Amino acid sequence: MLVAANVSGATLHARCTAARRLSTLVNVAEAPEPELLRDPESYARLLEHVREAVLQGVPGPRPPRSVVSDSWNRSLAARVDPDEGEAPFVFDTEALASLREAHPLAPVLPVLRQMLVSIADDAEHVMIVTDADGLILWREGETAQLLRGDRVGLTEGTRWSEAAIGTNAMGTALATGEPVQIHSAEHLVRRYHTWTCAAAPVRDPETGVLLGSIDVSGPLRTVHPAMISLVTATAQLAEGQLRAHLAVRDERLRRVNMPHLEALRGRPGALLSAGGRVLAAQACLLPSTVDVRRGGGTVALSDGRLATVEPLAEGYLLRLSSGGAGQRSRLRLGYLSDGAHSTTVDGREVPVTLRHAEILTLLALHPNGLSAERLALQLYGETGNPVTVRAEIHRLRSQLGAQVVQTRPYRLAADVDADFVRARTSLRTGSPADVLRVFRGPLLPESEAPAVREERESLTAQVRQVALNSEDPGVLWSFWETACGVDDLAVLDALLETLPAADPRRAAVSAHRARLA
Template sequence: MNVAETPEPELLRDPESYARLLAHVRAAVLAGVPGPRSPRSVVSASWDRSLAAHVDPDAGEAPFVYDGDALAALREAHPLAPVLPVLRQMLVSIADDAEHVMIVTDADGLILWREGAAGQLVRGDRVGLTEGTRWSEAAIGTNAMGTALATGEPVQIHSAEHLVRRYHTWTCAAAPVRDPETGALLGSIDVSGPLRTVHPAMISLVTATAQLAEGQLRAQLAVRDERLRRVNMPHLAALRGRPGALLSAAGRVLAAESCTLPSTVDIRRGGGTVALPDGRLATVEPLAEGYLLRLSAAPGTHRARLRLEYLSDGTHSTTVDGREIPVTLRHAEILTLLALHPNGLSAERLALQLYGETGNPVTVRAEIHRLRSQLGASVVQTRPYRLAADVDADFLRARTALRSGTPDGVLRDFRGPLLPESEAPAIREERETLTAQVRQVALNSRDPAVLWSFWETACGADDFAVLDALLRTLPPADPRRAAVTAHRARLA
């Protein structure tokens, strides 16, 4: 990144001299002649957009759009209204101390709220920096609020980086705020003040505040989602196991039964028939809040393929239809136990196997809900909890190979202990039993290749019986014999 992209060092050393330099840069660009330097790329692109919108660099003025009852109604209905107390707590006291003004706009750059030092509010009034005016780039040219909304990124605009001359005595920083449900821009948060108040932390401050606002909106969304699930779950239960789902008003899947769906369904207002990305058709019915989706359970409906690779000294792997899904250790434990019990387990039995006598079925139900949301309700079903996918698990293959008595087959799948970090009672018991059986198969085989495969796992590395068996079976000239001899000597 060149110097033109990072003006902060010069800006902080002498803000007024830097402002004069920016004025020369702006004048040269507008005149179409070489200047003392190039404007920052974010500023140059913004000037181009602003001039294309016919903003007058010398006489532009922020248009006044709303006041009185109309503005009050817009404020009340705006999604950022519930988080305004958080914004005040973060920014207003700082704005007062530093002679700044805190501003919140909507997605079109309309100033909805403005608070800060009394003197700066009066100064803002003189240039139209007040509630009800529009500060999009198309309305008033390059400014932190409008440019943050245009680019979707935080930005700091200083002095003559503003395209319109009357704002050259101001410095400002703004960050966009997005809807956590749809990703759409909701507005921007801005801190503005006179040139002497410029500070390198301004952009970090507004960015952190915007992120905090989005976090608050995300928490409120989670509360609404849970309420919608609770109120509308009877509609999903009424499907009696037929494939369907509860959707939010924006089409996000909140709960699903007997089907795998994308995280969001593209719905039309009022519902109707929708086509899913894989070509399936579904019917969407409006509820008091959100929607109920019904999916045809026609013969030959796709059955998910669940692959579990949990016998390893390293990380475990979970894939659904060839797509790897990162799951927590707890969820891997649940999938293992359900794979070992194909007829299913109750919440009580699963709690006992996961946590022992202190297990709580409520905790299990919460974990199952999260797991179903992640893998899809067609993979993990309820009443009882069971796997409804075609399961391919290395520990099940190893069990089959043990029953068939084929040492090569056993060691082909056994690459380490089952979920070695797990302390769940049933997983620990299965891990110890499987490891002991594989160890015995290796020792009984008297086959150096089988013994070597077991020795390479964490289960056999320091096992004296395995080391001695290898030394008895490996030919004297086999180079592996030296490695085994050295390792045994280190352990002795």
């Protein structure tokens, strides 16, 4: 159960301000107006006039907020009675207990307690958690406020969807999927006009579907404009905890089911969660989620490939055809750049860490392969540990596929197109212009791996010398545009010697040279 606590108004204001900074989901344009803070009761009377005018179809003192107007339209279409409506009682205590136990938000209640306790102001708020249909599962607050809630059906087992009881923070947050604050006569049903409430939806981190809402409700005089930010921050915290729980479940599922994947003996396949998320893969590239049907069967991937999905005790095993015999993957490495590096497999970009990019670089430079010991030395120097290398290779094979990175020794078994290898080839066989067409920046400039650093410095030095020897302003300009040449005085001087006086590039070079002098 959630626990209420007494905190001062000053403390609440400070915590409201902090939560407002935390929240990025609140639509400020749709927030209640500043009159709430200055004079909530006068604002409530204004809202009453607005509501009556809308229901009677006559001009009013002002239009309702669009979020409220849309909610009123949905509620009236569901035949909610604005004057006599009442939240329906759906489940008794015994039935509610089993629903609570099975609900996905039950594991994060301790976190909700910690957050929601801090938003009770003199114990005059009722704090509520609903399911996705607006059923109140948990409610907590000071006794007098709970009794006040009982009188209007604001209690466990009642349903507060818009279709059941009209516009209210819980139901409207669930209907829109966005946090919302509803004050006084913005509630469609008259009996709730003495209440103010704020609610935010909570979503399943795996599927994105709504799980329920978190709400804070109280009498008009307890309204605070930042309450919507507080419930939003609480919902974000709950979703974060659900993601943490999901990660634990994923790891357990991987550990338990990995023997099924290993039994494929290197053939393309993957472990999937019950929702179809890819938890581990070998010898294939897959989207992050596969559309699976209960019971498994044949599924078509987004790129047209067919796969067979077999149910496991938890999740699924996916088997994928590897294509024609002898077919090799295409690995493209774009690592000569002043910016981010790029890795693609069969035309699909795969985000890899700097460490994995370093491994791919070294394997591309050693097509016959490297042992774990040699690779550790080239990556880490004398302190390198082969065990660390083996772990990194395992992760890389899981990401790119065993058909790309093979073992004994570690080597690339794909058709490799690496820009730094092409640059080396151009240095031997091409013209200076060919070299500079390939060389667009230093090799993995952030890498501190000894062998990569050595290759970077050697390649840069050779390209620099080619540019200087060329006496070609186009080649020199291309090298100057890279991070390697931008502040190179020799390159700048060579450009000033070779660029014609009328060339507009000469002024830029001259100005930069002057700044470095």
